[in-house]
Amino acid sequence: MTAITPQPVAFIPPGAPEPIKATPFVWRDPANIAPRQWLYGRHLIRRFFSVTVAPGGVGKSSLTICEAVAMASGSSLLGEGVSGPLRVWMLNLEDPRDELERRVSATMLHHRVAPEALGGRLFLDSGRERGLCTATQARDGATINSPEVAAIIAEIEAREIDVLIVDPFVSSHRVNENDNGAIDLVAKEWGRVAERCNCAIELVHHTRKLGGEEASSESSRGAVALLGAARSARVLNRMSDAQKADAGVSSDPNTYFSIDRDKANLAPPGKREWRRMVSVDLPNGDSVGVTEAWEWPDDFEGLSAADLLAVQRAIQDAWKAGNPPRASNQAKSDWAGEIVASVLGMDAAKDKARITRMLKTWVASGALREVQHEDAKRNLRPCLEVGEWATE
Known part of the structure; x- marks a missing residue:
């Protein structure tokens, strides 16, 4: 008859923390995990x-x-x-x-x-x-x-x-x-x-x-x-x-x-x-x-595709008249934002930040396109022209 050797039992003193144990991960359907x-x-x-x-x-x-x-x-x-x-x-x-x-x-x-x-x-x-x-x-x-x-x-x-x-x-x-x-x-x-x-x-x-x-x-x-x-x-x-x-x-x-x-x-x-x-x-x-x-004001609140189309037509007319609208709001004259303000009944000075964001959005969407154009002194200046026409 084989003798059974007793295994030593670890002594845990009173008040000691519980032993640390590593728990194996067991997969379960994520649908059953509480959200x-x-x-x-x-x-x-x-x-x-x-x-x-x-x-x-x-x-x-x-x-x-x-x-x-x-x-x-x-x-x-x-x-x-x-x-x-x-x-x-x-x-x-x-x-x-x-x-x-x-x-x-x-x-x-x-x-x-x-x-x-x-x-x-x-x-x-x-x-x-x-x-x-x-x-x-x-x-x-x-x-x-x-x-x-x-x-x-x-x-x-x-x-x-x-x-x-x-x-x-x-x-x-x-x-x-x-x-x-x-x-x-x-x-x-x-x-x-x-x-x-x-x-x-x-x-x-x-x-x-x-x-x-x-x-x-x-x-x-x-x-x-x-x-x-x-x-x-x-x-x-x-x-x-x-x-x-x-x-x-x-x-x-x-x-x-x-x-x-x-x-x-x-x-x-x-x-x-x-x-x-x-x-x-x-x-x-x-x-x-x-x-x-x-809510932060929506730059395009109250505006429609017809308003964008009116702006595009005015920008095209400016090109035909030989006054390409400048892209930068730092331009001394012919800033495209002045056209936007005139068409939409805004104030180019008071609404400058909003109009700048609107132009940036229209360029990003393709409704307007930034191009380089020579001024009277043959210096290239960024200007805005019509990109993809809006439909009412």
């Missing part, structure tokens, strides 16, 4: 946290308030897809409750969201009443405040929260924001909360001082570890004076800002979107800024 659970556009997704970065005063708090109302009511107030209605908890750690109530009320009035549409799904708390500290830092390093995190988890689970918004991130911890290790510890903890509670978390963050430069998500204050751990990051930028001139809103007193989703690990980056802050008057006499959707 990602996007909750708001392609920014907020269950089991992950996302970040919104913006300079001060651009409108990030008003934006997230409007988005919270949209999600709680299940309404697409800003044109984003909403997987709702959802239960949303806003933790604003800077403003007092009455200011938050003004903003939410103004948002609901402006977007015509009735109180009953929220259905008790919106939760609002102020850091003035009860602060939040998820981590602290001492000489020996950063430490997660486990009781605080446990309290957040308990409330999310008790209220069945789908989306938690923390504004601003810097007020939710007490670690050195320039310490990558400490911020990574805090960020990963938020990721674990999102995983454990099957919710989406939005962390609102400030940018560093930019000195007039346009911000990106990497312009956020402090360590880059926060952005590294996030699954989606978007950045807000106030509309520049040059952009206002291009858009034709230079005299508009409202505030305009863009949204760029420049980090998107789980979806392709989206195109630049625009929002506008408008003033809403409350019955108590207060005026409150509210975010609404805004």
Whole structure:
């Protein structure tokens, strides 16, 4: 009879982490893999946290308030897809409750969201009443405040929260924001909360001082570890004076800002979107800024193929008259844009940027063609002639 040699059993001391094991991949039909659970556009997704970065005063708090109302009511107030209605908890750690109530009320009035549409799904708390500290830092390093995190988890689970918004991130911890290790510890903890509670978390963050430069998500204050751990990051930028001139809103007193989703690990980056802050008057006499959707003007809005055909005929007539239309808007005379302005009833000076873009589009489409033509001094100059004729 062969003796059986007993195999040694590894001793795992109490409290030690579980052994690390390599799990073989097993193919399964992708149709049977659960799809990602996007909750708001392609920014907020269950089991992950996302970040919104913006300079001060651009409108990030008003934006997230409007988005919270949209999600709680299940309404697409800003044109984003909403997987709702959802239960949303806003933790604003800077403003007092009455200011938050003004903003939410103004948002609901402006977007015509009735109180009953929220259905008790919106939760609002102020850091003035009860602060939040998820981590602290001492000489020996950063430490997660486990009781605080446990309290957040308990409330999310008790209220069945789908989306938690923390504004601003810097007020939710007490670690050195320039310490990558400490911020990574805090960020990963938020990721674990999102995983454990099957919710989406939005962390609102400030940018560093930019000195007039346009911000990106990497312009956020402090360590880059926060952005590294996030699954989606978007950045807000106030509309520049040059952009206002291009858009034709230079005299508009409202505030305009863009949204760029420049980090998107789980979806392709989206195109630049625009929002506008408008003033809403409350019955108590207060005026409150509210975010609404805004579309960049379409250069060809209101124009038809007949209008293009009229421009082409006028350009052809200019050639017949011996005045080839110049392609460059820097030309001292005979710029093709002056013909466009005359035919379409525009102002060649005020609408210069728009007309330049229109000509560029027509050249790209083949409706116009750039050619080299000798001027009176036998110098070659780029001019525009008719390409493929438009049909009405």
